[in-house]
Amino acid sequence: MQRRRFLTAAASAATAVLSPGCSQAPAPLVGGFAGIDMARGHALRDLLARGSLPAPAAQRRTRVLIAGGGIAGLAAARALRLAGVNDFALLELEDSAGGNSRAGSVLGRACPHGAHYLPVPGDSAPEVQNLLEELGLRQRVAGRWRYDEFTLCHSPQERLYWQGHWHAGLLPVDGVAPRTLAQYRLFAQRIRTLSRAAAFAMPTFADWGNNKAVAPIALALDAITFDTWLGGEGLDDPHLRWYLNYCCRDDYGAGSASVSAWAGIHYFASRHGFAAPGEGGEGAADDDSDGLLTWPEGNGFLVRKLAEPLAPGQQLRTGHSVLRITEQRHGVQVDALEHASGQVVRWQADQCVVALPVFIAARVVQNPPQFLRAAAAQLAWAPWVVTNIATNAPLTDRPGAAPAWDNVLYTEATPGGLGYVDAGHQRLGLGALLTAPTVLTYYEALGDVPGGRAQLARLPWQHWAEAAVAGLSGPHPDLRERVERVEVTRYGHAMAIPRPGGLKTLSKIGTQGNVDKRMRLSNGERQRPLPTPATARLAFAHADWSGYSVFEEAFTRGHGAGLRAAAG
The missing domain is CATH 1.10.405.10 (Guanine Nucleotide Dissociation Inhibitor, domain 1)
Incomplete structure (x- = not known):
């Protein structure tokens, strides 16, 4: 509460000096696109559309091939390592792993390119709990589980800009x-x-x-x-x-x-x-069960920890587009385009974890099983824009609640706007909070915006940058003059939308091919068998199989698929 009172007083002092001043034409924003290479994804689409793929120029062999390096693919790699299987390769389209949990930096300041928090997991997600314990973020103290207080989101956590004022909470x-x-x-x-x-x-x-x-x-x-x-x-x-x-x-x-x-x-x-209101709820408990875990780079912290044990260029191979996955009688054949060399490499493996979005899996898996076709037909995907705005100092605030980690506008100027998070919120020094440069990460979900995906491919980065800065200039009138650089990350298919009928379709698929076995892993914990959509040599793992995209879904599905591949 001291932190909240301090920030409230500081925000009030800053508001007192607000004045219209002399207006000048704003300087052009400096920045560009960052995070993912949409052209690379479209090249894969165009290759598949032609139906005539290049012949392989080289061949490689591994026991398990993981196609896709998002959270599910990284979780599968971890499960393989814990099961004692180190002969595997993970192929990732982009130059870094992480899917929509990637992170980056602007002017040396860490910030998320996508997912920015992880709720403290409940007992139905023991795999995620185990990961956090392994990373030292969860430990038992006096018989109760406690989470790292430096990682739990600092107070104040969220606020709403409504009727010209900031209000505590989002309701x-x-x-x-x-x-x-x-x-x-x-x-x-x-x-x-x-x-x-x-x-x-x-x-x-x-x-x-x-x-x-x-x-x-x-x-x-x-x-x-x-x-x-x-x-x-x-x-x-x-x-x-x-x-x-x-x-x-x-x-x-x-x-x-x-x-x-x-x-x-x-x-x-x-x-x-x-x-x-008035009924208690989040934050009312005397433990950390309702908390959020977050970092300046968002869930990019978890991506980094999952990728660190993987040997670059051996177990983790970035810059690879998976073109074809063919299940054979005695193994799996995977053709992938290696972007650095421009050559197609043919991989032979005993098992394959298909940790790709369902719509891509349905295109690259040869003779796809019916459950894969059904899932691809059911699902739709939302495009997103994530705009990181580096500022040379914290912003002047309108009256009301103190600066928070999550800042939402009741009336958004952009059609899909969702507000922003402050990458500097987890700093420990209150002085730094009031003076140091930071990065504001502004989110736009375009799932309901007509032509949103086409706009992503067509419009320049300046369009998204200007819209974000203009939208946030109402609550922060000095934003434009404090902006140092803006970087825009685009996701054409960021997440599956859980439309009506999705649960019915995907729950029927969920137990097909479930041949997982109970195993005791090298960390000494007995793992539960998990339902993994699978064929004899393919295990499918992605948040899409749950119908929506959150860390717990992707990680647990990837973990189960990794166990299945290890047992196979």
Whole structure:
């Protein structure tokens, strides 16, 4: 609380000196695109579209080939190492691994290029808990689990810019009508009731391997949109609906009119519920169970830790486009374009972990199994833009709540805007918080924006940079004059959108080919068997198989696929 009071006082002092001043034409922004190479991905698309792939110029051999270096692929590599299997190769399209959890830096300041936090995992995600324990971020103290206090998100965690002021938290509360508060309480009660009526686990498939059918109530919610369910419940308050729509766009890339009711409810019921004002909730417990883990570079910290043990150029091979995966009687044949040499390399392996987005897997796997075709037909993907804005000092603030890690605008100037996180928020020195340069990471989810993916490919980086700076200049009038550099990262297919029908389709697929065995790994922990969509020699692992993209889903699926490949 001292930190919060200090920041509030400092923000008030800064606001007192706000003045219009003399306006001058702003200097052009300096920056460019960063993070991923869209042209490289499109080259793969164009090669596949032609249907005539180059002949292999070299051949290599490994026991297990991992196709894809996102969180699922990195988790599979870790599982193989823990099982004592070091003869594997991981092929990644970009020049660094990590998927949409990548990170980078602007002017030497670390910042996320995508996912920026990890909720403290619950007991349904023991694989993630084990990872955090291995990294020293979780330990048992006096019989209770504690998480590294330097990694837990510092207070204040979030705030909302609304009606010209900053407000603590993201739920509009100050000055709202009694009916709004009543609807908040009603929604909280419905979440509690549904949490008891159906399993809303994180990861979603935690019980699928135990032959438990998906609850009928979950399938009924999966059949309609979240907006339809809210309307049927009489939950029509505009402030509540704004907040729920924001939550869906933030986690799923599309709003409450697009995602299923099951997904909208799962957002709350799978983690820490929904607390109406005055009812306690997140942060009310005396332990760390409701916390968020974050770093200046976001989940890029976890990517770095997962990639560090992998031998570069041997186990981890970046700059490779997987072109063809062919399952054979005695192994798997994988053709990949090595971008540095321009040659196609043919890999022979005993097993293959296909840790690729489902729409890519369906194109490169030869004679794809029916469950892969069904998943590709069901899913849709949201494009995203992540804009990192390096500033030479913290910004002048409008009145209200103190600067926070997560800063959201009730009325966004950009169609898909979701606000920004401050890469400098985890600093320990309060003096540095008020004076040091930082990076603001601004997020835009374009899943509901018509032509959003085409805009990503067509518009220059200046379009996205100018839109982000203009959108944030309302709450931060001195932003433009403090900007040093802007870097824009584009994701054409950032995450699967959990549309109606997705749970039904993917839950049927979830247990197909589940031949995992219980194993005791080199860290001494017995691992549970996990449902892994698979054929005889292919194990499929990606957050897409859960229908939406979060770390727990990707990591747990990759871990299970790695165990399966080790056992095969």
